[in-house]
Amino acid sequence: MSSPLATVVAPATATAVGSCACATAVQSGRVVAWGDDTYGQIEVPAGLTGVAAVAAGDEFSLALKSDGTVVGWGANDVGETSIPAGATGIMAISAGSAFSLALKGDGTVIGWGDNTSGQTTAPAGLTDVVQISAAGSHALALKRDGTVVAWGSNANGEVNVPTGLRDVREVSAGYDFSLALKSDGTVVAWGDTSVTDQSSGAVKVPAGLGGVKLISAGYYHSLAVQSDGTVVSWGTNDSGQTEVPSGLAGVTAVAAGGNFSLALKSDGTLVAWGGNESGQTTLPTGLPTVLAIDAGGGHGLAVVRKP
Numbered sequence: 001m002s003s004p005l006a007t008v009v010a011p012a013t014a015t016a017v018g019s020c021a022c023a024t025a026v027q028s029g030r031v032v033a034w035g036d037d038t039y040g041q042i043e044v045p046a047g048l049t050g051v052a053a054v055a056a057g058d059e060f061s062l063a064l065k066s067d068g069t070v071v072g073w074g075a076n077d078v079g080e081t082s083i084p085a086g087a088t089g090i091m092a093i094s095a096g097s098a099f100s101l102a103l104k105g106d107g108t109v110i111g112w113g114d115n116t117s118g119q120t121t122a123p124a125g126l127t128d129v130v131q132i133s134a135a136g137s138h139a140l141a142l143k144r145d146g147t148v149v150a151w152g153s154n155a156n157g158e159v160n161v162p163t164g165l166r167d168v169r170e171v172s173a174g175y176d177f178s179l180a181l182k183s184d185g186t187v188v189a190w191g192d193t194s195v196t197d198q199s200s201g202a203v204k205v206p207a208g209l210g211g212v213k214l215i216s217a218g219y220y221h222s223l224a225v226q227s228d229g230t231v232v233s234w235g236t237n238d239s240g241q242t243e244v245p246s247g248l249a250g251v252t253a254v255a256a257g258g259n260f261s262l263a264l265k266s267d268g269t270l271v272a273w274g275g276n277e278s279g280q281t282t283l284p285t286g287l288p289t290v291l292a293i294d295a296g297g298g299h300g301l302a303v304v305r306k307p
Contacts, residue, residue, distance in 0.1 A: 056296025174217030218256025257295030
């Protein structure tokens with residue numbers, strides 16, 4: 001519920017892979033949302049345009065504008081959509097269960113919303129960050145040197161970054177686990193040590209998996225895009241969220257949500273699979289060219305090219 005970013009660049013359209021959305025291109029558009037609307041999370045603010053990226057939390061939504069400002073809507077019980085006054089010059093956003101993170105142009109990280117596990121409080125002295133990812137009640141930051149920093153809840157080992165982990169080019173936080181994509185195309189996973197019925201297998205990376213260029217961690221499942229544009233998935237499959245549609249190829253971005261998955265193709269079309277109890281895999285008809293995506297607890301977000 002994370003986006004590859006080797007360097008920090010100026011705000012613009014991003015492709016969200018999971019719950020971090022990072023500015024990587026030079027386009028912006030408007031937001032389309034669908035699925036669960038219990039807390040107004042798909043009620044996009046009127047007149048919202050110039051959006052570079054989106055991030056979906058459990059019950060709320062964020063949009064990063066091309067001017068480096070952030071807009072939030074949906075649930076706000078703990079301040080998750082109350083954007084701080086100092087949230088300007090933002091390069092990337094990410095949404096956890098009930099908290100938000102933003103990466104600033106100076107490589108520092110700010111957070112707001114639920115902080116019961118310290119998830120909005122970045123470690124003191126954390127700088128030189130190039131990518132962020134939030135989910136559940138924990139957060140990940142990828143530093144320019146390829147190392148990973150984690151903070152927040154550690155109930156299931158999700159912030160226990162493996163000793164010696166280096167050469168990372170992307171991170172993605174799941175509900176109670178974490179993923180890292182290394183520069184050699186392999187995936188490292190940790191957390192999800194619960195012995196309850198929610199222990200998902202999301203950290204059981206398929207044997208021999210390589211050639212990966214993108215990753216996304218959902219509640220209890222994981223997605224990986226390989227160099228040939230195909231998708232591999234593993235973890236909980238109670239709603240078909242890991243059953244990648246046959247023939248799916250040409251994928252440029254993925255987003256793993258609560259119990260569903262989204263894939264953006266190179267032609268700007270979107271594919272969805274998994275649970276649909278809230279309409280989260282029933283894509284809006286007539287979607288214009290999609291530029292960026294994210295998946296939340298039970299809703300989806302897309303940045304689309306303005307008609």
